[in-house]
Amino acid sequence: MKEPGPSVRRRLTLTSSVAGAVIVALDGTVLTVAQPTLRRDLGASLVLVQWTSTGYLIAVSSLLVFAGRLGDRYGHRRVFAVGSLGFGVTSAGIGLAPAIGWVIGLRVAQGVFGALLQPATLGMLRAVYPPDRIGRPIALRTSAIGLAAAAGPVLGGALVGQFGWRAVFFLNVVPALVLGLSALAVREPARSPGPAVRLDLPGACLLAVALACLVRTLVGVPGTGWTAAGTSGLLVAAFAATVFVRHERRTANPLLPPAVLGSGTVGAALGILVASSAAMFGTLFAGSCFLQEVLGLDPLETGLHALPAAVMMVLGAPVTAVLMRRFGARRTAPAGLCVLAAGVLVLSRLDRESTAVPIGTGFLLLGAGFAAVMVTATTVVVRHVRAESAGVAGGLQQTAMNVGPTLGVAAATVLVPLAGDVRTGPALTVLAAVAAAGLPLARWLPGRDDPPTRGPDCPEASAGTPYETMNTRQSMSRSAEESDGTPATRGRAA
Numbered sequence: 001m002k003e004p005g006p007s008v009r010r011r012l013t014l015t016s017s018v019a020g021a022v023i024v025a026l027d028g029t030v031l032t033v034a035q036p037t038l039r040r041d042l043g044a045s046l047v048l049v050q051w052t053s054t055g056y057l058i059a060v061s062s063l064l065v066f067a068g069r070l071g072d073r074y075g076h077r078r079v080f081a082v083g084s085l086g087f088g089v090t091s092a093g094i095g096l097a098p099a100i101g102w103v104i105g106l107r108v109a110q111g112v113f114g115a116l117l118q119p120a121t122l123g124m125l126r127a128v129y130p131p132d133r134i135g136r137p138i139a140l141r142t143s144a145i146g147l148a149a150a151a152g153p154v155l156g157g158a159l160v161g162q163f164g165w166r167a168v169f170f171l172n173v174v175p176a177l178v179l180g181l182s183a184l185a186v187r188e189p190a191r192s193p194g195p196a197v198r199l200d201l202p203g204a205c206l207l208a209v210a211l212a213c214l215v216r217t218l219v220g221v222p223g224t225g226w227t228a229a230g231t232s233g234l235l236v237a238a239f240a241a242t243v244f245v246r247h248e249r250r251t252a253n254p255l256l257p258p259a260v261l262g263s264g265t266v267g268a269a270l271g272i273l274v275a276s277s278a279a280m281f282g283t284l285f286a287g288s289c290f291l292q293e294v295l296g297l298d299p300l301e302t303g304l305h306a307l308p309a310a311v312m313m314v315l316g317a318p319v320t321a322v323l324m325r326r327f328g329a330r331r332t333a334p335a336g337l338c339v340l341a342a343g344v345l346v347l348s349r350l351d352r353e354s355t356a357v358p359i360g361t362g363f364l365l366l367g368a369g370f371a372a373v374m375v376t377a378t379t380v381v382v383r384h385v386r387a388e389s390a391g392v393a394g395g396l397q398q399t400a401m402n403v404g405p406t407l408g409v410a411a412a413t414v415l416v417p418l419a420g421d422v423r424t425g426p427a428l429t430v431l432a433a434v435a436a437a438g439l440p441l442a443r444w445l446p447g448r449d450d451p452p453t454r455g456p457d458c459p460e461a462s463a464g465t466p467y468e469t470m471n472t473r474q475s476m477s478r479s480a481e482e483s484d485g486t487p488a489t490r491g492r493a494a
Contacts, residue, residue: 029152059111068395083116088176146313282408340369
């Protein structure tokens with residue numbers, strides 16, 4: 001089979017990355033709409049139905065970084081294919097499940113395949129796009145996620161109303177299988193010779209325990225509040241995380257390479273992602289409660305009032321890519337955090353007399369700020385690691401985007417009762433402060449003229465030619481011109 005050219009491979013990779021991210025985003029939003037019908041149909045308790053989400057979240061959050069490392073070791077496209085095929089098969093299995101136990105078990109399995117799928121969507125982009133041109137693909141991916149988040153509840157409601165809850169799972173089957181088979185059919189570019197990436201299984205287990213305990217504790221807060229079991233879960237997570245960091249600094253083949261674990265730039269970007277996503281999703285949760293319980297809106301009306309947030313994510317992501325190239329991440333991220341915090345504060349001032357204008361303005365600022373932060377911080381994480389660690393970077397980014405929202409919703413759940421039946425001001429004021437907490441981290445982000453990290457296997461397009469080799473060839477060509485006056489033949493990067 002003839003290998004596709006660099007430009008074709010880029011288009012195929014971008015399509016796969018966007019489609020894979022959309023499938024995962026749709027899956028989460030449509031399930032939320034389907035859960036009440038699923039509960040009635042299967043005669044399940046509310047606790048068991050909640051585990052259809054909790055089981056998936058724990059599985060995917062605990063395995064994302066290790067799955068990214070698998071992509072670094074075996075190839076992101078190959079891991080993406082396995083994740084897509086598994087995601088499609090488990091979706092079909094859930095749609096055919098006869099009881100709630102089967103649904104929970106298959107959702108956990110789906111979380112495992114989702115963990116394989118998600119980091120690979122970023123790792124594949126890093127493999128074929130030069131670091132200084134990866135912002136726009138990430139922006140397009142972010143826009144698609146925003147569109148999926150907006151369309152998910154509407155599409156899910158229509159499917160559940162016409163065909164029942166099983167239809168929302170069958171929705172993903174064909175696209176996921178097509179993506180997986182397509183990824184297998186396209187050959188990956190040849191890799192530059194270098195030492196094979198070794199898998200740190202003890203480190204992966206320690207990190208999985210830490211994240212699983214953290215996520216399980218945070219997910220349980222809305223239902224039970226802060227209990228002794230929750231406190232114990234946090235202590236176990238903290239202990240496992242401490243042992244993990246100690247292990248990573250001592251082992252010869254760490255799960256997180258030293259350049260990633262000790263990178264202030266990557267750490268700052270991840271911290272900003274956690275803070276912004278916590279503020280964003282905590283506000284969406286509190287705002288939805290206010291609109292439905294205080295203003296008396298139904299779920300559809302609530303979704304329409306919050307629609308400006310999704311619209312601004314779709315429109316704001318590509319604009320952010322342009323602004324980031326012009327001003328740098330060090331300026332773009334703080335601007336986004338300020339807009340995000342302003343949106344939270346606007347929503348914190350709502351009361352029973354509030355009209356659609358202040359509500360829409362708050363959600364509009366919320367979406368615009370979050371789009372700016374997400375595109376900027378994600379680009380920094382993916383761009384400022386060596387290409388052979390792109391999977392780990394993608395796993396860390398996805399982990400931040402799972403932990404942050406869980407933390408934000410947990411905080412909102414605890415704080416909203418403090419506001420009484422009318423106002424959610426105290427909770428949203430705290431969430432605005434959470435968003436602002438990311439501002440000091442922005443000083444660690446790169447400026448406009450700071451160079452990205454370039455690894456030895458970071459090809460310009462996908463022909464397997466390292467940047468350093470290309471630069472060396474061009475320097476030699478220029479030297480040849482200067483020495484004998486003969487124009488040298490230069491290759492053009494696709």
